Amino acid sequence: MPFAQTIGGTRYVFDDLKTLLARATPLRSGDVLAGIAASSAAERIAAQRALADLPLVHFLTGTVIAYEADEVTRLILDRHDAAAFAPVRSLTVGGFRDWLLAAEPAAVTALAPGLTPEMVAAVSKIMRVSDLIQVAAKCRVVTRFRNTIGLPGTLSIRLQPNHPTDDPRGVTASVLDGLLLGAGDAVIGVNPATDNIDAVMRLLDLLDTVRDRFAIPTQSCVLSHVTTTMLAMERGAPVDLVFQSIGGTEATNAAFGVSLSLLREARDQALSLKRGTLGSNVMYFETGQGSALSAEAHHGVDQQTLEARAYAVAREFSPLLVNSVVGFIGPEYLFDGKQILRAGLEDHFCGKLLGLPMGVDVCYTNHAEADQDDMDTLLTCLAVAGVTYVMGVPGADDVMLAYQSTSFHDGLTARAMLGRRAAPEFEEWLARMDIGMDAERIPARLSPALIGLA
Structure with missing residues (x-):
């Protein structure tokens, strides 16, 4: 027609x-x-x-x-x-x-x-951009695993302690850095340098040991391929969330090595572990405009519409977290700061309107026509729009994935500017651990209770 x-x-x-x-x-x-x-x-x-x-x-x-x-x-x-x-x-x-x-x-x-x-x-x-912000701010999406994410007036942060060799000391140092600056209530999530099952299991054990030792009311995740995570669960690893990158067409998902049936199997396997204490949202998905085109699986459909279709896949599995890695795929798909800004707000709007706990990795690659000022603008707009969570990366520079994101301090700034709070259970834990969150105590001093982790 x-x-x-x-x-x-x-x-x-x-x-x-x-x-x-x-x-x-x-x-x-x-x-x-x-x-x-x-x-x-x-x-x-x-x-x-x-x-x-x-x-x-x-x-x-x-x-x-x-x-x-x-x-x-x-x-x-x-x-x-x-x-x-x-x-x-x-x-x-x-x-x-x-x-x-x-x-x-x-x-x-x-x-x-x-x-x-x-x-x-x-x-x-x-x-317009203001329309996208205004409507997204109206959407209420709340999910739970060990804490409550997405309540009005909150802004959660994924603590992303990546390391180029998955060195446990490097990962632990980044975890400590993030916790002291109020990050980690969305998830403590590591992108492994390789998808090797033994390396993935070591990281899972490390994160769970830290979480359990200090009774942190959050969830951990190693962002390996879903089949690797399923194998780790079979071997008894402490898996909280199952991660997978997804797209908006069957062919894109096939390029990622997944299908709807495989994702259902993985979710059922994670639910059987019964590791959540407050809820059973066990899936974590990442998406990004351009993934279908890069996989030659776009069917002539524009990348923003396909991104929205990926959210239908995510919605099917009641995830705890979804995020668009908006500028990560590169300038071939989003050329500059202006395009990244628009795309990030579109993604957040579409995800929230479809009922998803939507976060955005406010990011860009080093060969894009963008800089940290562009990211500050997008982060502020998203925080006003009620974004569920953003990334916390040491120094805003991911040393393993080699891209620029938002730092722990950026997350604190967004919370302070707009009066946003961490997830309530996590905020209570910060208070118990004597980790400062108010203006007089930023940067936070080293909590005596965390000295053993340093």
Whole structure:
């Protein structure tokens, strides 16, 4: 079904839904690389106007990837909740934008099961940055494992103690650094330098020993491939969360070495361990705009829509945490700070609107046209938008993955600026350990209780 719009006397025709969505997307280098971006600002505006007039119900019959050809499409349509969709069923994409801006938080939050990724991707494309922030801030998503994440007024931090050789001393030093600066309530999560099962198990034992020794009300994770984590569980390793990178098409997930059935098996295995004390959200997913294109698995669909489809995969497994590693894939997909800013806010908006505990790795690679000032801007915008969590990396420089992120101090700054708190159970632990969190005690002094870890 073609879509048409006339701008300034020129008639623009878009052959199908995926073309319309691609042309309506704010400029980003990945869509240019794929050859699907609008050829001019005028064409982009025409596409956005045509998209604004499109009824939301069209997304229940028109697909960007055929139902028969893709298990993610089947998941999206088979799981759609018609009752939850009813309040906005009669609206166009433009009308939906207006509804979201006017609606109360409870009404926006309740929509999640009734929305498809393509719907939320579409509405994000006609929103300004301030719109994305305002609506995302209304969404309430709370998850639990050993603490409570996502409560109003909180901002959690993943403590990311990566080391280029997985040296236990280096990892432990970074863990100590993060704990003393209030990080770690989202998760203490290590990206292993290799996916070797023995190395992964050593890291799992190390993190669990630290957590157990000091009775830290948080969860740990070694971000190995899901099959490695499953093997570690079979061998009796202390696995809290199962991690996996995912994408928005069946072919992208196949490139990651996973399928929906494998993820279900991994979740069931983690649930059987019964390691959570407050809840049973045991999955941790990472995503990123451009992953499908880099895997040559994008089907001609724009990268932002595919990113939103990845959130449908995540939603299926009730995760504790989801985050977009927004600038990590590189400038081929998000060229500069402006594109990274827009993409990070889109990702957070779409994830939250779909009901996910959404975090963002506020980051960039060293060959991107971006710097730490751009990251400060994105971090501040996300904190205002109610982001669930961000990363805490020693010095904001990941020495293993070789990219730039946010530091423990950046997380503290965001909390201080906006009056955000850590997860309540974790904050109580910080107080018990005499680790300072107020302005007079930053940087935190060494807690006597943690001297043995130093």
